[in-house]
Amino acid sequence: MGAGTEGNGTAEKVRMVCSHCGSDEVTRDAWAAWDPQAQQWALRATFDYAFCHRCMTDARIEEVPC
Ligand SMILES: [Zn+2]
Numbered sequence: 001m002g003a004g005t006e007g008n009g010t011a012e013k014v015r016m017v018c019s020h021c022g023s024d025e026v027t028r029d030a031w032a033a034w035d036p037q038a039q040q041w042a043l044r045a046t047f048d049y050a051f052c053h054r055c056m057t058d059a060r061i062e063e064v065p066c
Pocket of ligand 1: 022023052056059
């Protein structure tokens with residue numbers, strides 16, 4: 001619809017935060033595969049398991065606007 005002026009059309013940026021403490025120090029299980037063109041590990045898949053480095057335990061991740 002031509003609303004955006006930059007990037008690839010993503011309307012709003014979001015942050016991923018811990019649903020318990022609100023910290024964005026969260027990570028999740030993922031696979032990285034080697035990309036020989038880019039010479040770096042590229043994200044291949046992400047899984048449901050999430051961890052909060054503030055709570056130091058399993059976390060549920062929430063998506064919030066920036
Ligand atoms: Zn947390």
